[in-house]
Every structure is written in structure tokens, then in C-alpha cells.
Amino acid sequence: MKSYEKDPTLGSKVAQHLKTLGIDNPVNGNIDNNLVQQSIATLLSGLGIPLDDESIAKTPERVSRFFINELFYGLNYANFPKMTFNHNKYGYSEPVIAKNISFKSTCEHHLVTISGEAFVAYIPGNQVVGLSKLNRVVDFFARRPQVQERATLQIFRALQFLLETKDVAVLIKATHHCITMRGVSDHNVENITYQFGGQFSNSEMKRNFLELIKDNQA
Structure with missing residues (x-):
């Protein structure tokens, strides 16, 4: 651990x-x-x-x-990470984005590896969270038998709860080795899931988030 x-x-x-x-x-x-x-x-x-x-x-x-x-x-x-919150004393009101959070999980259907990256964003209200804590929340929910859709929702809803805001976005890109190692044995497929809440549900904000997390951007 x-x-x-x-x-x-x-x-x-x-x-x-x-x-x-x-x-x-x-x-x-x-x-x-x-x-x-x-x-x-x-x-x-x-x-x-x-x-x-x-x-x-x-x-x-x-x-x-x-x-x-x-x-x-x-x-x-009992292994949930301790979160560090600080007062948003500067009044920062634009998105905080964590890109390329690498993770490993396990497909609950075949117990083989899921590997990928998570992209997480939130808009601070009265408080901000230590940036490494976003990585730890992703890792915590990845470290269990999973399906990608549920992991996306768990991270999204947990962050909304912890940050006391609806303004959260989570996108996950992952390779499922149950696909690369068996059946169709496709080594190129990448699965993408996402969930947007609050201001990120706005078309322009969503578009900006997706643009910023592209490779070689921001």
C-alpha cells in the first residue's frame, strides 16, 4: 500500500x-x-x-x-486517505485541473489489470484541497475489483461530497487487459468514461475542460 x-x-x-x-x-x-x-x-x-x-x-x-x-x-x-483542506483565501474561482493521474485497477469480471489515466477538475468554493489528495482519491477507488463506469462515478461523487461542490469533472481513459489478453485480443482499444457536474455541465465549460486535457495542452 x-x-x-x-x-x-x-x-x-x-x-x-x-x-x-x-x-x-x-x-x-x-x-x-x-x-x-x-x-x-x-x-x-x-x-x-x-x-x-x-x-x-x-x-x-x-x-x-x-x-x-x-x-x-x-x-x-479505514484506508481512505486523509484530506487536507485550506480556506480559499485568494478567492480563486477558475477550474483546478489534475491531468494524467496514472492508476492501476482490476477488472472484476476476469481479475486482470485495468491501467489508465484519470483527469480530475473542480472549481473551488470556500475551500481548496491539497493537489496530491486528488491522486489519492483516484488511487483508492481504483484499488478494488472494478468496472470503469462505477469507478468514474465513485470518484466523481466522492469528490463532490468531500469538496462540498457540484462543480466537479472526472474523465478516465483506460486499457482493459481482459480485452488485450483474451477474446478479440485488441491491443489498441482505449475506453473512455466521464461525468460532469455543476458548471462543468455547461457546454462551454465542458469544451474548455476537454480541450485543456488533450495531449500537449496546458
Whole structure:
């Protein structure tokens, strides 16, 4: 897991907000390290891989630790990042845009990698947020079994809730390796999802945002 300060209380509030909106992941909140280890061992055995092999013996333990602490740490809202808010003392009223936020997630259908970039913007009201916190919110919601549409909405609604403003925009471009590695095996396809709120729903503001996030712009 990336090292940063966590805020379980804030995470609980965000979780409740997303549950109320009906867009949280369908999980029961019970993370069982022993059960994960046993399940990985069963999977390996089912594939005919001997667990007594020196190279494999500790794999269930390693994978369980990796899943819980890194790959899927976003399933646990106790890991939600601490947010730093400051008074908007300069009265800044134009968009704040974070481009090219790289992330890795996992397709919940095949448990293979989704990799991509997020583009996030908001218009400050009375407060501004530390810029790195936008990256951390993206990373938190990426670190769970996901579908891209839901991840987009979770990031969007969480930021509206945290920033206390409707003026939020989120766009995600991602490559799904369940497409590149199986079936059609298309290595060039890029999937794009987005959600605009408040002033970003205005055609001109939306157009400006999309222009600014283009490659080699701003």
C-alpha cells in the first residue's frame, strides 16, 4: 500500500454516502486473510500446481498479503486517505485541473489489470484541497475489483461530497487487459468514461475542460 496518512472516520462517511447513492461496490466488508490464503491454495491445486514445490509453498501467503494490503486495499474504507483542506483565501474561482493521474485497477469480471489515466477538475468554493489528495482519491477507488463506469462515478461523487461542490469533472481513459489478453485480443482499444457536474455541465465549460486535457495542452 502506498504510504500516506489515513482517515477511517472520513472513509466511513464517504462509504455511507456512496451506499446511499447505490454506487458502492457489492461487498460485505469482511476481509479474511486466512480464507484468502486457503482460496489461493485451492486455486493453485485446482490448476495442478503442487503446493509443496519450494517456489510455490509461500505463494498463497504472498498473494493474500498483496491482495489485502496493495491490490485491493481500497475495499477497506479505514484506508481512505486523509484530506487536507485550506480556506480559499485568494478567492480563486477558475477550474483546478489534475491531468494524467496514472492508476492501476482490476477488472472484476476476469481479475486482470485495468491501467489508465484519470483527469480530475473542480472549481473551488470556500475551500481548496491539497493537489496530491486528488491522486489519492483516484488511487483508492481504483484499488478494488472494478468496472470503469462505477469507478468514474465513485470518484466523481466522492469528490463532490468531500469538496462540498457540484462543480466537479472526472474523465478516465483506460486499457482493459481482459480485452488485450483474451477474446478479440485488441491491443489498441482505449475506453473512455466521464461525468460532469455543476458548471462543468455547461457546454462551454465542458469544451474548455476537454480541450485543456488533450495531449500537449496546458
